[in-house]
Amino acid sequence: MKPYVILNAAMTLDGKIATETGSSNISGKEDLIRVHELRKEVDAIMVGINTVIADDPRLTVHKIESKKEDNPIRVVVDGKGRIPIESRITNDDAPTIIAVSDDYKSDLTASDKYHVLKNNGVDFFFAGENQVDLVKLMNYLYEKGVRTLMLEGGSTLNFSMIKDGLIDEIRICVAPMVVGGVNAISLFGGDGFMTMDESVKLELVDSFSCGKDLVLKYKVKY
Ligand SMILES: NC(=O)c1ccc[n+]([C@@H]2O[C@H](COP(=O)([O-])OP(=O)(O)OC[C@H]3O[C@@H](n4cnc5c(N)ncnc54)[C@H](O)[C@@H]3O)[C@@H](O)[C@H]2O)c1
Numbered sequence: 001m002k003p004y005v006i007l008n009a010a011m012t013l014d015g016k017i018a019t020e021t022g023s024s025n026i027s028g029k030e031d032l033i034r035v036h037e038l039r040k041e042v043d044a045i046m047v048g049i050n051t052v053i054a055d056d057p058r059l060t061v062h063k064i065e066s067k068k069e070d071n072p073i074r075v076v077v078d079g080k081g082r083i084p085i086e087s088r089i090t091n092d093d094a095p096t097i098i099a100v101s102d103d104y105k106s107d108l109t110a111s112d113k114y115h116v117l118k119n120n121g122v123d124f125f126f127a128g129e130n131q132v133d134l135v136k137l138m139n140y141l142y143e144k145g146v147r148t149l150m151l152e153g154g155s156t157l158n159f160s161m162i163k164d165g166l167i168d169e170i171r172i173c174v175a176p177m178v179v180g181g182v183n184a185i186s187l188f189g190g191d192g193f194m195t196m197d198e199s200v201k202l203e204l205v206d207s208f209s210c211g212k213d214l215v216l217k218y219k220v221k222y
């Protein structure tokens with residue numbers, strides 16, 4: 001069993017979620033309010049480790065009125081246990097789970113960082129070789145009571161999740177901006193598929209303006 005997974009992201013018209021240098025302020029203020037309303041609704045929110053390193057996000061509900069109990073469980077997919085010890089997601093604003101691959105379990109559990117984070121209340125989940133096994137992670141989260149999960153990127157994790165058939169819905173804010181750049185980061189990265197026949201098919205279920213941005217909602221059809 002797995003949670004219902006909603007991928008939410010903001011991209012430029014040319015499909016980039018960040019530039020090559022990691023600059024990523026894309027959503028307008030109205031869209032950020034929509035994002036925080038969604039954060040408030042879901043049981044958990046998940047990002048990849050590069051997003052934590054690049055943005056140091058809080059992953060809490062802080063742009064609309066809310067209580068501490070409204071914050072979702074924060075989940076970081078961190079294959080090699082690279083989490084910086086001072087990351088804001090390790091504070092006590094909400095529970096945090098860091099998922100690490102089995103190959104890096106012994107290195108991590110032998111480190112001071114692991115014990116400091118454990119003492120601060122951070123939970124760890126180990127599964128997979130080199131990369132985190134996302135199917136097992138989704139099953140673990142479901143068993144912990146997570147029924148809805150918001151996936152907030154980045155590009156590499158988004159592709160792994162859709163390739164593994166784990167995304168149910170996609171909500172995209174398309175900002176009226178063009179940034180270009182072959183090395184800019186796109187909505188889905190990873191290895192990609194080699195042919196359009198292999199592409200994951202979507203069904204557009206809603207679209208609306210949100211300030212200067214356009215929001216598109218899709219169901220994923222596996
Ligand atoms: N505009 C937006 O909505 C938005 C949202 C989130 C992130 N971003 C941007 O995306 C960039 C980061 O994206 P990214 O693609 O470099 O990294 P990412 O955040 O997707 O993290 C990927 C990393 O996670 C680890 N990992 C472990 N197991 C994995 C698995 N099974 N599958 C995939 N990854 C696994 C690997 O170390 C991998 O390199 C940042 O610049 C950030 O600002 C933008």
Ligand SMILES: Nc1nc(=O)c(N)c(NC[C@H](O)[C@H](O)[C@H](O)COP(=O)(O)O)[nH]1
Pocket residue numbers: 008009010024025026027035047051055056057058059060152153173
């Ligand atoms: N919806 C959205 N629009 C953007 O323009 C953007 N850059 C992100 N990026 C998502 C990513 O997870 C960010 O790191 C957090 O949005 C950081 O902010 P918080 O402290 O968690 O609120 N998301």
